[in-house]
Amino acid sequence: MSSVLGTIFRTTTFGESHGKAVGCVVENCPAGLELKEEDIQPDLDRRKPGQSRITTQRKEPDTVSILSGTYQNKTTGAPISMVVYNEDQREKDYGNLEHVFRPSHADFTYHAKYGHRALTGGGRASARTTIGIVAAGAIAKKILSLKTNTVIAAYVSSIHKISLPLSFAIPEIGLLKREVEKNPVRCPDQKIAAEMEDLILQVSKEGDSVGGVIDLIIENPPVGLGSPTFDRLDALLASVMMGIPAVKGVEIGSGFSGSQMKGSEHNDAFYNDSGRIRTRSNFSGGIQGGISNGEPIYMRIAFKPTATIKKEQETVNDKGERVILRSAGRHDPCVLPRAVPIVEAAAALILTDQFLLNKFSKFENL
Numbered sequence: 001m002s003s004v005l006g007t008i009f010r011t012t013t014f015g016e017s018h019g020k021a022v023g024c025v026v027e028n029c030p031a032g033l034e035l036k037e038e039d040i041q042p043d044l045d046r047r048k049p050g051q052s053r054i055t056t057q058r059k060e061p062d063t064v065s066i067l068s069g070t071y072q073n074k075t076t077g078a079p080i081s082m083v084v085y086n087e088d089q090r091e092k093d094y095g096n097l098e099h100v101f102r103p104s105h106a107d108f109t110y111h112a113k114y115g116h117r118a119l120t121g122g123g124r125a126s127a128r129t130t131i132g133i134v135a136a137g138a139i140a141k142k143i144l145s146l147k148t149n150t151v152i153a154a155y156v157s158s159i160h161k162i163s164l165p166l167s168f169a170i171p172e173i174g175l176l177k178r179e180v181e182k183n184p185v186r187c188p189d190q191k192i193a194a195e196m197e198d199l200i201l202q203v204s205k206e207g208d209s210v211g212g213v214i215d216l217i218i219e220n221p222p223v224g225l226g227s228p229t230f231d232r233l234d235a236l237l238a239s240v241m242m243g244i245p246a247v248k249g250v251e252i253g254s255g256f257s258g259s260q261m262k263g264s265e266h267n268d269a270f271y272n273d274s275g276r277i278r279t280r281s282n283f284s285g286g287i288q289g290g291i292s293n294g295e296p297i298y299m300r301i302a303f304k305p306t307a308t309i310k311k312e313q314e315t316v317n318d319k320g321e322r323v324i325l326r327s328a329g330r331h332d333p334c335v336l337p338r339a340v341p342i343v344e345a346a347a348a349l350i351l352t353d354q355f356l357l358n359k360f361s362k363f364e365n366l
């Protein structure tokens with residue numbers, strides 16, 4: 001069961017939802033970076049459950065401890081291990097699921113593959129495994145902010161059928177980030193965010209769930225990240241996003257809508273901006289030939305509605321018998337508000353890994 005991400009800046013995540021702890025080990029983080037728990041905790045707080053009335057009411061402080069890899073608050077070059085202890089696990093919530101496969105969750109496939117049920121709240125299929133991604137991602141974000149001008153921002157652009165209008169103009173990225181954190185949905189338009197929040201509360205009362213779309217902007221990425229074949233930057237970003245539980249679709253740049261344009265409309269014309277080669281449009285989403293061209297990278301990530309719902313559903317148990325399931329337990333009626341920091345962290349891990357690898361791209365860089 002592989003849980004490793006990255007080639008050089010390598011993150012291994014561990015732990016299960018209702019086990020003792022979750023966390024990660026980060027290898028090959030360069031020595032000499034100032035690093036304390038306070039660098040990591042803010043993003044974990046944005047991800048943690050129970051932060052508002054539209055998230056799961058499981059109460060977890062999600063307090064991180066750095067166990068190794070730093071000395072006097074500086075990285076040593078040794079593996080950095082970070083742990084978050086689970087405090088509010090309730091295995092009894094899952095008692096009625098012991099032999100039943102929740103529709104569209106990982107229960108059936110986990111059982112078919114490993115021969116046992118990940119009873120502890122979804123085992124490695126649980127979104128608590130993303131704590132390791134967010135913790136490692138906070139280190140990656142710090143490296144990017146100190147060594148590049150790259151800024152990463154994600155926000156909720158739609159929930160079910162409520163979307164930001166096409167006329168929505170993305171503000172300056174610092175302002176965007178502040179607007180996103182002003183409401184529990186993490187949508188930068190406060191009026192649309194209020195509508196989304198009402199919808200999530202309504203479907204939650206009905207024992208149902210909704211999905212939506214998160215938009216991701218990576219501003220000022222270094223030119224030259226990624227490579228032309230399997231480690232294309234777009235492929236790596238798509239892969240890491242598809243690795244987030246409940247993600248069902250990823251678009252980069254013009255995405256599917258680009259397929260309905262002509263080449264003359266879609267091509268991003270180059271121009272010389274005082275010595276820097278730039279493009280007038282950005283349908284490529286900042287990536288051409290698998291390599292970043294320095295323009296902002298745009299992605300859209302589609303999340304399905306949460307699988308576990310209180311409404312009655314038809315399913316089968318592990319004997320193949322028909323069962324009508326009514327799930328108990330605490331669940332997110334919509335996973336998107338908490339997924340925003342996960343998306344940012346996942347992108348930061350890919351960019352940092354590629355940034356470090358890029359040092360080997362030319363002899364003159366050595």
Ligand SMILES: Cc1cc2nc3c(=O)[nH]c(=O)nc-3n(C[C@H](O)[C@H](O)[C@H](O)COP(=O)(O)O)c2cc1C
Binds near residue numbers: 126308338
């Ligand atoms: C932040 C976050 C929170 C989640 N919370 C829940 C939850 O409370 N209940 C649930 O059934 N699924 C939840 N999920 C999604 C499941 O983990 C996921 O649907 C499941 O592992 C099956 O994987 P798949 O949907 O990618 O096929 C959450 C996902 C994320 C990103």
